[in-house]
Amino acid sequence: xTGVPVDLDSDARAPTxxxxxxxxxxxxxxxxxxxxxxxxxxxxxxxxxxxxxxxEATVLDTEQEVFIALVRRLGQFxxxxxxxxxxxxxxxxxILDLIRSRNRYGRRVVALSEPDRSAGRMKGPEETLMDSxxxxxxxxxxxxxxxxxxxxxxxxxxxxxxxxxxTALTGLPAGTVKSRLARSRTKVAQALKEFGYEH
Numbered sequence: 001x002t003g004v005p006v007d008l009d010s011d012a013r014a015p016t017x018x019x020x021x022x023x024x025x026x027x028x029x030x031x032x033x034x035x036x037x038x039x040x041x042x043x044x045x046x047x048x049x050x051x052x053x054x055x056e057a058t059v060l061d062t063e064q065e066v067f068i069a070l071v072r073r074l075g076q077f078x079x080x081x082x083x084x085x086x087x088x089x090x091x092x093x094x095i096l097d098l099i100r101s102r103n104r105y106g107r108r109v110v111a112l113s114e115p116d117r118s119a120g121r122m123k124g125p126e127e128t129l130m131d132s133x134x135x136x137x138x139x140x141x142x143x144x145x146x147x148x149x150x151x152x153x154x155x156x157x158x159x160x161x162x163x164x165x166x167t168a169l170t171g172l173p174a175g176t177v178k179s180r181l182a183r184s185r186t187k188v189a190q191a192l193k194e195f196g197y198e199h
Contacts, residue, residue, distance in 0.1 A: 016085035021074055033074070037067055038085055043159065047091060052098050062098065075181050085168045088161075092151055092169065099147040126162055141191035145184050152177065153184045 015023070015035070023032040041063065048062045069090050077086050142150055152170065155161040166177045 021077050066183045081168045088169050096147050137195040137197045141188045142190045
């Protein structure tokens with residue numbers, strides 16, 4: 001990663017993620033880290049709420065853990081992949097640990113729902129979980145997938161990430177990621193059909 005000075009106050013254009021990391025690595029610029037956190041907080045919040053649940057304490061604790069880990073490990077980012085891949089890898093590891101822990105103890109995992117892309121605000125549990133029968137069925141259907149497959153399906157269909165990003169994140173070949181996505185979609189569709197879901 002090259003050391004390019006970043007003018008964080010310039011209105012010409014927003015600094016890239018990589019420029020912000022470089023600014024922090026070179027001079028410990030806290031403003032650069034704050035911009036990164038503001039930029040990625042809405043994505044992390046959607047992921048946590050969708051894959052783990054919407055209770056406020058869990059969401060806030062997970063966000064804090066991920067961002068603390070991010071700041072500690074920024075020095076490990078070498079620019080060999082997109083910064084978003086680095087961020088998702090950190091997030092993924094913590095979230096998958098929580099999903100596995102909840103599955104182990106029989107607690108429900110909230111699954112893929114259409115994320116609210118407009119805000120980083122904390123939704124109330126009622127709004128997020130959407131007490132509708134359709135949402136309950138969708139959550140149950142997603143729970144039929146392995147935690148890793150829940151994450152891959154969420155990032156592709158919920159966040160619109162590219163296959164290349166998912167291969168970098170998981171270390172799997174593109175063909176394997178595509179086949180797992182296809183199987184996951186089929187499994188979720190079959191589960192929805194069994195649950196009596198109707199469009």
